[in-house]
Amino acid sequence: MFLQGPGLRVTDHIMYDIDLASAVAEIKRLKARIVALQVPEGLKKRAYQIAEDIENKAGAEVMLVAEPCFGACDVPSSLFELVDAVVNVGHSPIPALTFSKPVIFVPARANVPVMNQLKQTVGMLQEPVGVIATSQHLTQLDDVIEGLEGMGIKVKVGEGDSRISHVGEILGCNYTTATAIAKDVGSYLLIGSGTFHGLGVHLATGKKVVVLDPNLEEPREIEQAKDKILRQRHAAIERAERARSFGIIIGEKVGQRRLRRARELRKLLRWKRKDASLVLMDKFDPEKLRALGFDAYVSTACPRIAIDDVALYDKPLLTPHELEIVLGVRKWENYTFDQMTEDEF
Numbered sequence: 328m329f330l331q332g333p334g335l336r337v338t339d340h341i342m343y344d345i346d347l348a349s350a351v352a353e354i355k356r357l358k359a360r361i362v363a364l365q366v367p368e369g370l371k372k373r374a375y376q377i378a379e380d381i382e383n384k385a386g387a388e389v390m391l392v393a394e395p396c397f398g399a400c401d402v403p404s405s406l407f408e409l410v411d412a413v414v415n416v417g418h419s420p421i422p423a424l425t426f427s428k429p430v431i432f433v434p435a436r437a438n439v440p441v442m443n444q445l446k447q448t449v450g451m452l453q454e455p456v457g458v459i460a461t462s463q464h465l466t467q468l469d470d471v472i473e474g475l476e477g478m479g480i481k482v483k484v485g486e487g488d489s490r491i492s493h494v495g496e497i498l499g500c501n502y503t504t505a506t507a508i509a510k511d512v513g514s515y516l517l518i519g520s521g522t523f524h525g526l527g528v529h530l531a532t533g534k535k536v537v538v539l540d541p542n543l544e545e546p547r548e549i550e551q552a553k554d555k556i557l558r559q560r561h562a563a564i565e566r567a568e569r570a571r572s573f574g575i576i577i578g579e580k581v582g583q584r585r586l587r588r589a590r591e592l593r594k595l596l597r598w599k600r601k602d603a604s605l606v607l608m609d610k611f612d613p614e615k616l617r618a619l620g621f622d623a624y625v626s627t628a629c630p631r632i633a634i635d636d637v638a639l640y641d642k643p644l645l646t647p648h649e650l651e652i653v654l655g656v657r658k659w660e661n662y663t664f665d666q667m668t669e670d671e672f
């Protein structure tokens with residue numbers, strides 16, 4: 328582990344630059360006396376050091392939030408009854424969200440070199456290349472753009488909707504920086520880890536996506552990971568076709584409350600003569616769904632839950648697009664991951 332100030336660098340496997348200086352300045356400006364500190368699970372073990380740093384430099388009392396925090400969408404309003412401000416580490420703000428008290432977003436940027444791997448991506452990409460990055464890799468976005476342009480490759484970067492705060496940034500629930508430039512690019516280069524974001528962009532745009540994961544040795548094409556996930560989704564859709572009753576889950580988290588979308592789905596289900604009820608849920612838990620006893624569920628909360636946690640649920644848990652396929656108003660050939668865009672709230 329490695330710490331340094333005023334920007335704090337914390338690492339186990341990956342080095343993250345966490346610049347607390349602006350958060351400290353903001354806490355002082357607000358004259359906040361009590362602050363809640365939210366950190367992602369991967370940084371939880373180091374949270375006390377971040378808290379200590381804030382306490383020492385800002386002179387505020389810091390309370391660590393033990394509940395998991397999955398994004399800027401996940402700042403519980405109950406915190407505002409206890410504290411003067413919230414510091415949320417590791418996530419970019421969602422500009423469309425407003426809170427009743429100040430929330431200070433502190434990015435945690437992975438500090439891993441990418442240039443060696445970038446050279447390997449060149450033969451895999453079709454120009455112009457749309458460059459996109461997950462929140463923790465936004466620092467490398469600029470390096471990659473500069474590197475590609477230095478090699479004479481045409482590059483495009485897109486602006487997102489009001490749920491996105493940085494050009495080129497994608498969230499697990501929002502690829503609008505990619506879809507905004509889909510017509511103008513031949514392929515995408517995604518700086519990030521895992522399969523979810525890359526597959527989401529590929530399905531949303533139909534374009535090739537190459538993933539540059541700074542923690543791996545080589546870049547990879549997202550096509551290779553596609554089949555397994557699509558097979559799982561197809562199986563969930565087939566099982567839900569036999570369901571009579573559906574629970575439509577509305578996420579209680581502040582940035583996940585898609586009431587309008589949930590009501591549209593209830594109307595659609597009732598029109599197709601299915602039983603349908605709205606269900607409020609904060610933390611997802613298979614036991615809660617088992618207790619409710621619906622034949623199938625559709626989640627309008629974080630789109631990652633249905634896809635990433637598929638193995639945990641014994642009843643089909645669908646995304647809104649998947650429900651539309653079940654009800655025959657969308658074709659499987661037009662399958663895409665669910666997105667939370669500004670017009671759905």
Ligand code: SF4
Pocket residue numbers: 397398399400401498499500501582583628629630631667
């Ligand atoms: S809804 Fe899910 S993907 Fe979107 S910001 Fe929240 S946790 Fe991340």
